[in-house]
Amino acid sequence: MNDTQKVLLAGASGVLGRHITEALTRAGHTVIGLGRGPGAEVRADLMDRDGLLRAVDGIEADTVVHAATALRAAPMRHKDMFATDDLRAIGTRNLMEAARALGARRVIAESMVFGYGYRDFGDHVITEDTDPFAPTGDRAVERHLEGMRVKEELMLGSAGIEGIALRFGLFYGAGGTEPLVEMLRRRKVPAVADHGRVLPWVDLADAGRAVALAVEGGRPGQAYNIVDDTPTGFGAHIREVAEAYGTPKPMGAPTWLMRPFPYAHRMVTTSMRVSNARARAELGWAPGHADCAEGLRALAGSRPVDLP
Template sequence: MTTNQSQSILLAGASGVLGRHIARALTDAGHKVTGLGRSEGNGVRADLMDRDALLRAVDGQHFDTVVHAATALRKPPMRHRDMYATDALRIEGTAHLVEAARATGARRFVTESMVFGYGYGDFGDRPITEDDEFGPRGTDPELERHLAGMRAKEQLTFEAAGLEGIALRFGLFYGPGGTENILTLLRKRQLPAPADHGRVLPWVELTDAGRAVAAAVVRGRPGQAYNVADRTPLGFRAHLLCVAEEFGLPRPMTVPLWLTRPMSYAHTMFSASLRVSAEKAERELGWTPAYPSSRDGLAALRAATAR
């Protein structure tokens, strides 16, 4: 479906940090966006985990495309259990939303996915592409719980009969609405970080992420996944140092990696090293990051907040 005409789009998670950027990008592209979520201000108020209530909420409505950007996260996850509600939402919530999409006559279903679906280990220097295995079995029960959620979310998206399913595998988010949480923790010196020792992760600025969704709505190929990340992978601590330097805040304390084990999910991220290629998204979606590196995006954020 390659068309530039205006579409009616149902956006699950519209009031979330990423959802707000997606809504703005879709609106700027000329589409009509209806938010779906539990909070006031959504055009369709429903909980994705409540199938019957969701189907009642969309009864009689029509949308061309449904975008799934809903998570259960209200702050950065530090422990494995902080991810449990999102893990469940990725499986049961996605199944319910696919059913709702069919009920509204939608033709296209675009879902938010994550690069950690490739795994949480050290992948070396070779950039991972969409042809690499996605959703391998986790090396322990906690990791398998998270990977199973990402694996099922994409499977449900691609296998939904009658829907053109597309998945965007995002890097770690930062930027307006996201970095502010980090600023608070750095100011209070509550965010220690181990040295990266050559480990890097993919990042993507939130307005860039929103534009990628808008591009996928129009130009994404059914049944395809796209990595969406900037061109400068950066270690977690290196990213925090950029934030601290840009905003004139104290540098995060350096701690040994083992000392972060009580923050079990954060420890897993600190231990990971992953590069991805976003060449497919740039080629097929016509998307390029306005901010090729975290430093570029953070400089723009600081300039915007200084105004």
């Protein structure tokens, strides 16, 4: 699949969507934005099956990318994720039906490494082959894992569709880091204690580039971890943002202070090391920076990125 393509991008107006659009456009592809806002070429809500199918009637696309989210702010409580959980399951099912109506050959899913579970994996390095995705048994986060599980199953297991899932680390980068910088300047975010816990990260620009590579290559039916080379604790990431941008040093805080915000607490107490070897070997993808500290310094020292 090396020819230029028409790509229908669900979630084109989001922060990740803008980076995906830039990467696809740079690769020579034509992007058709799908969303609810006035700037979308195709105005539709993924949760409205009939409206979505009407909106795509008469349109053709070679590939569909699902990068839509219902989040408008960082999720703190489990209920903050419910709309996105539903979008992953119900919205994906509707989008797959639309993909067939469009005549799309390939569908790419935005997925995430938290699908491996919200827990401490210790020194174990997670790979796509050795670790189950969205395991059952953790009642507190089962609704979230089910949404991720269904989304991948729908995209990777649909007959006649070349499905690829990209399991992203935590995002940082142009459009995503600036709100955190502003909070640090106003002294509104602490750096929680990591106690040796680490998480995988990825620059938004690198994430967009991974999508463009998946449009052109990769094995159908496969999932790829898209993470940088060096996992970093959540608190350490906050401190690295402050150092890169010269904001006031964040106050340290014990993890138990996050307990009133149970979803955020599960995130910051998760620890995982995730391999990107398959993405390197099969997609030809590699992070632009080995770790988020290097990426943040480059971002802080560059001009603002002017995304479409």
